[in-house]
Amino acid sequence: MTTAPFEFFELHVLRATRISPGFARVTLGGAGLGRLASGGRDQRIKLFLPRPGQQEVAVPVGAGTEWWPAWQRMDADERAVMRTYTIREQRRAPDELDIDFALHGDTGPACSWALTARPGDPATVLGPVEEDNGGVDFRPPTDADSVLVCGDATALPAVAGILAALPPGMPARVWIDVEHAADRQELPTKADAEITWLCRDVPPGPGGPRGATVDGQPAGAKHPMLEAMRAAAVPGGAPYAWLAGEAGCVKALRRHLVNDRGVDRRRVTFTGYWRRGTSEDDLIRQAIAAAA
Template identity: 50%
Template sequence: MTTAAVALRYRFHAARVAATRRVGASLVRVTFHGADLADFAGGGRDQSVSLFLPHPGQPAPVVPVEAGEDWYAAWRALDPQVRAVMRSYTIRAQRPERAEVDIDFVRHGDTGPATRWAGRARPGDPVLLLGPAVADERSVRFQPPTGTDAVLLVADETALPAVGGILDWLPAGTPARAFVEVPAAGDIQPLATGARAEVTWLVRGATAPGGALLADTLRAARLPGASPYAWIAGESAMVRAARRHLVGERGLDRARVTFAGYWRRGASEEDLRAEAETA
């Protein structure tokens, strides 16, 4: 498969599915392998990538070749029924010595092309990952400022892989608290870390995602440290409510709160991308 350079610091990395396994009631972990991934210069933590998937019946994902800095416009110009499906994901783990990366997918039936693909993925299935070719932290959002003495993580299941990556990365002994909302008790999983971390799991059950469960739990919670750094990610309404509480009610400095709406209930990634382009 031909790969194309993208700008100066990012490129397409060709890969194939090496293995899949369940890591919870709602998550499946897909391990990707390919010679290109030996050069994937991920920064750990919440390293994001764009994943390109083929449509059913296609032998490989279709992307622009040698599109350079204009790759996105060139991709948009392709027939939507032909161009690869593009979705944003967090790298859960990276093993450059084995040319492998892991991505965890939230499975919620056949409601979208990526979740359908993840449910049917088999060894050998081809994909492309758009990610860093050189050390670059612009696609890593978790950036504790100087003076941070503790870490607070607030996430739903879509940001659980990032929570795991952050806990993997934290220096040994770092005080940390994590609040993670998941659909079912079967989604609770061990999260290895050298940090001095306390993880609180919130099972929402039949309650719709994006509600007040996380924000309400934070209101009654003890925050770690005297100068904590907070990282919030997941459904957009939840992220806004948690950030509003931490900044408006707890008085955290805005510069010490990183937030990312990974998704919005009722909207596809195409919808959100179109809104951003219009804005």
Template identity: 45%
Template sequence: MVRNTSITRNATRITLTGPRLADFVPGGPDQRVKLFVPREGRPASRITRDDLTWREAWTRIPEADRPYQRTYTVRAHRSNPVEIDIDFALHAPGGPACRWARSARTGDAIELLGPTAERNGGYSFEPPAGRRLLLAGDHAALPAIGSIVESLPRDARGHVFVEVGSAADRQHLAAPPGVRVDWVHRGDAPVAENRLLDAIRAAHLPVDHGYAWLAGEAGRVRALRRHLKDERGMDHRSIAFMGYWRVGHTEETAHTEPTGRVKSAQPMRLAR
């Protein structure tokens, strides 16, 4: 790890580097990677093995030492110097990844499984050229939305909806002039309430020749897709949707990891 930089009161950015990171090849602006988060009080276990796949190596680690698997989006990737930024939402009390990110310091080690080929299946944003865009997601999707928005050409057109807790959780997104960004504040809304859906229902959104990218809590994302497809008449082939998390579950129990499989991927040990 290189830096731990606070973004907002509920988010921090971890900057990672390491000798094997030069092999990292992102396929899209919402590129997903897997982090192996060390257990509290345990050293970062080695997943990189020449004789085993990463999963075989991971399962052979004693359970008390076995790191947690978590899927994250690359917020930014730089080649000079070679660095990757990953943003973490900070909840209270938070899960293993949240607790690790909150206390991470320069010199801490963690392993990352990332792609080494562009067509790796670990990303979903692939709009046809010239389409009007709709991006919608919650706090978990904010890093991907930020990366996507900042990758868009200057002539891009579209609308972005981001659900966060409050105005204090907003982040600066360098959107092109033709892309509008609306922030939806969740506040103390009950779990069952889908404020993103309410905001999109109330908006005038041309969907002809459009492309939608939806991500966040799995149930709310499915409701957004149904609205666009069934109520707005949007072609289902023009809707990319990902359940990044599920209410009441962790990644081990919810099976909410995006379905895209990372091909040509290998663990990269990130050190000082």
């Protein structure tokens, strides 16, 4: 794993706001943040947080591009908690970074941290210093004539970035699976986007911001996005699909597009953002074991 062109940014909380029932927005600032250069769209970062009881964020700041082996060598009880998040928005003058946390109870250290974050709390980000960097996955082929975007709450920040970056008039079919109708957000775009919010706490019916529909899925519906996509007309021509969310759901969506709809597998970007019953620490351990 290489870091270039990524660097550590030692930041602190400026504000923490509960923006809706299912989301907390944490705004970070700090010296050097001006060097961070987000590529937009689904720009991923690594977020490092102190363990409970720690004041400092223990990361191998001096290790440069060798940070990953250096981080693995650190005592697992001492090193910071590492999680993957998306830049929801980066602003200049003053330099600020927003991260939106999809709330899922108090079992995860990152989610718990976001719920209790206070101004001044430290957090370190491993982020890009060049806009064209390997932390952006949304890369439609140049001949794409439409896009399909599917994401759950964890992917909403990325979906917002993707919609903001789409060219004017690009046909886009978008499904977003959130817990609450009140979690819907304005998603400005110049694309010709049809956005469907799958809100688990409302019955089916029209409504929602910017003409989006609120399709309501029965609570506990296994894969609302899959059910919605199965029922929808998928554009022909040369679509490009971007799928992100719970790992099992994302795999099922990809299988449906490739096997049932005949979409070229090379035109589908799919990323498991989390896995049910598995923490990100466990996922990292499994990846390290598999690589060995």
